[in-house]
Amino acid sequence: MAQVSSIANEQTSTPLSSSTSITLRISRFNPEHDESSGFMEFSVPVQKWTTVLEAILEVKKHFDHSVAVRYSCRQATCGSCGMIINGKPRLACFTKISELNSNVVTVEPMNNFPVIRDLAVKFEKLFDSHQKIKPFLIRDDTELVSDEKEFLQSPEEVEQYIQFANCIKCGLCNSACPTMATDSSFVGPQALAQAYRYVADTRDKGKDSRLKIIDDSHGIWRCHFAGSCSQVCPKGVDPAMGIQLLRGYLLGFRS
Amino acid sequence: MANDEHREGIKGMANPGRYGIERVAYWMMRLSGLGLLAYFIGHIYETSNILRGQVGWDEVLELTQTTEAHIVLAIVIGMCVFHTVNGVRVMLGHGGIGVGKPARPDYPYEPASQNYRHKIGIYSAILLSAIAMMYGMAVMFGE
Incomplete structure (x- = not known):
């Protein structure tokens, strides 16, 4: 051709x-x-x-x-x-x-x-995985109701997740990942990094439900910290860091 | 394309040259793991020969005293040391230790998780396995 x-x-x-x-x-x-x-x-x-x-x-x-x-x-x-x-x-x-x-x-x-x-x-799988980890704040109350105060955060609390909020869902990390190359069921570095983004957000109360979703044989345990996802990210999200920090919750290193 | 999902497969996983030393370490970890598994199976076969009595056991021991067997054992030593040292690095990383702290990223966006501590860990694993292999070869071929 x-x-x-x-x-x-x-x-x-x-x-x-x-x-x-x-x-x-x-x-x-x-x-x-x-x-x-x-x-x-x-x-x-x-x-x-x-x-x-x-x-x-x-x-x-x-x-x-x-x-x-x-x-x-x-x-x-x-x-x-x-x-x-x-x-x-x-x-x-x-x-x-x-x-x-x-x-x-x-x-x-x-x-x-x-x-x-x-x-x-096609981006369907990427978006499905992204949606699977519940990419929104989970809590019972809301700041949208009148007379309620907005959810305040200190700059230090924002620093914990703002890097991961830069994700533009371009899929480069999933393309570079060696596990994605062979495992069609793997949730992927993009979704895992986004799971950490919400788990690390002090306004969010859905940590346990998210950890349950990714604690799967094709979930976070399939990441072997090759770091290729972070090397290709064009926005400095560093998914490999987010995934390891997220795994720290499951292994008891973080609470 | 035969592969509808356009996955790279083993070929892509096995290409360690594109993403730096971390991807090389990832690949070496997989190879050394498989190599040690193969050695483990071979070792079980080797030691099971003791059931054949003194003669059978001596026959197998003789096989392990050849130059080829010594080279294989030297490679096993190297794989064992690399897998152990790099495994400690990876386990610490899996716990979120030494992967850096989240912060607002600045261009050119050097990933904090790929920091010098982990690079030192990888190069140390390679160096220590090379030293262990040389020591093993000196012991086996030294006489």
């Missing part, structure tokens, strides 16, 4: 002054009629600030609009454009081509997620 195209000499609506160009290899796969995935190659001019997402969008604009890619905010906030870039899970909008130090950039769909088409993957 390999195909090489170039836009260096084409008239473009967005003038590109760069003399540098890279080869962008895009994984193509349509489960409706393809037996296996293949790569298409495109020669794309880049600037030092060009992101991988911008390069993909150049390809869509000038060569093949059928390349399937999910994106939205272009600023590492929506968590839509996660993909494997030169072998590692990264956000396409947050990865500059210049930082890859390679003239060949290969983009593939994230591992451990079913492929919808090309670079777009």
